[in-house]
Amino acid sequence: MTDITQDLLLGGRVHLAQPAKGHRAGTDAVLLAASAPVKTGDVVVDVGAATGAVGLMAAAREKDARFVFVERDPDLADLCRRNCRDNEVRSGVVVADVLDRSSRQAAGLMPDSADLVLTNPPFLEEGQVRISPDRGRAAAHALPAGALEAWLKACTGLLKPKGRLVLIHRADRLAECLEISGRWLGGMELRLVHPTSDKPAIRFLLSGIKGSRAPLAVLPPVILNGPDGRFTSEAEALHRGEANLL
Template sequence: MTEDALLDGRVRLVQPRRGHRAGSDAVLLAAACGEADGETVADFGAGVGAVGLMVAARHPSCRGVLVENDPALAALARRNVALNGLADRFKVCEADILAPASIRRQAGLEAGSAGLVVTNPPFWPAGRVRTSPDAGRRAAHVMADEALDGWVRAAADVLAPGGRLVLIHRVDGLAGLLATLAGRFGDIAVRPVHPRCDRPAVRLLVAARKGSRAPLRLMPGFVLNGPDGRFTPEADAVHRGTASIAME
């Protein structure tokens, strides 16, 4: 295990030295969640809790639940909640997001209980990438295409009417994601993330509102690195936790 610092030390995170580790995807997702003070936040597929804990650090009056199916990662998420002094605001729910709703209820994940769901779902389809021999890394990265529909359906179930879903996804998965959101979510905002200003996007930040009929919006791209390979001022501020990524 290692203990790492995120957002300039505002979040401490114990995570496995090997396997899937929190990185820029988690930082970007937490920065794109919009106003969350006073909200109940659910972090789907929370792993060790990186995204949910960064949302908590950014929005001191929000409360929430870290939803994780792997018992070992859920135990680390509980440890990280305590490490960051958030036991009075955040809890860990050990639940399979893709299980039937009745099973999720038994685990404590109630319908209409959240105003915001944030998630970094495993977004590489099986067979499209070389899978890691590490089980944790494999589970964090690879999920069957049809499982994304169940993931989004579960988010819609947990969200209250008008609640928001914010996620990060792969670029070539946009068409499938939009099809999955259709009929459940509207007011969809898509913001491409570029490694440099002259390079194609490598990720998409997507925000959507449950039950809305507002049209889709394509937002300006967010650029991570300048010509020198270092973070742009905007990306540096996001990683320090002093700036957010607008999705409105």
């Protein structure tokens, strides 16, 4: 991996080395991190971490937690380790395929061990769309056919009883994610993300508590852009690390 950029997130509070091409951290990572209820002493697992943007931004709010970054691409995992050092985050970086139980076990990812799991799963599945020829972009964007259930099951399996899963996904996968997550999670909170106030949602944020039986709550939406095409004041504050969605 040769072309690396040095970027700043949350108004400069997070330094991120990431590939110049392929999948790069952006608004989805900002929103997911802003929805992470990290507390002192928590074990927080960032699944599908890439270079660590989500976990690093969550750590910027609460450094007295232990962060575990799970990434299957060794090159991205190396960048994640570098980013953890540069940001002085207490962490471990695990190279593992979350869809493969033996890979998880070999890497030391133990069931019922996390207080909080954060994940931005690949949005698409093979066979649904044409996959990018760029290896990194393809891996970040597409799961094997039918693998979303396995991904969410694996994430939930890492949680302690009453631990919380928080995920972001495309709005058109909402029904599927609610159905799958509802098998193991309760007390779910749903927040839709709209590009502008008059356009349909493009993303959703969903969180839930392992083993809870509490009902679903629908939270106020996030509107990213105003009529002028610029970030709303809320979106700007989220990107600068001056607000969160908790």
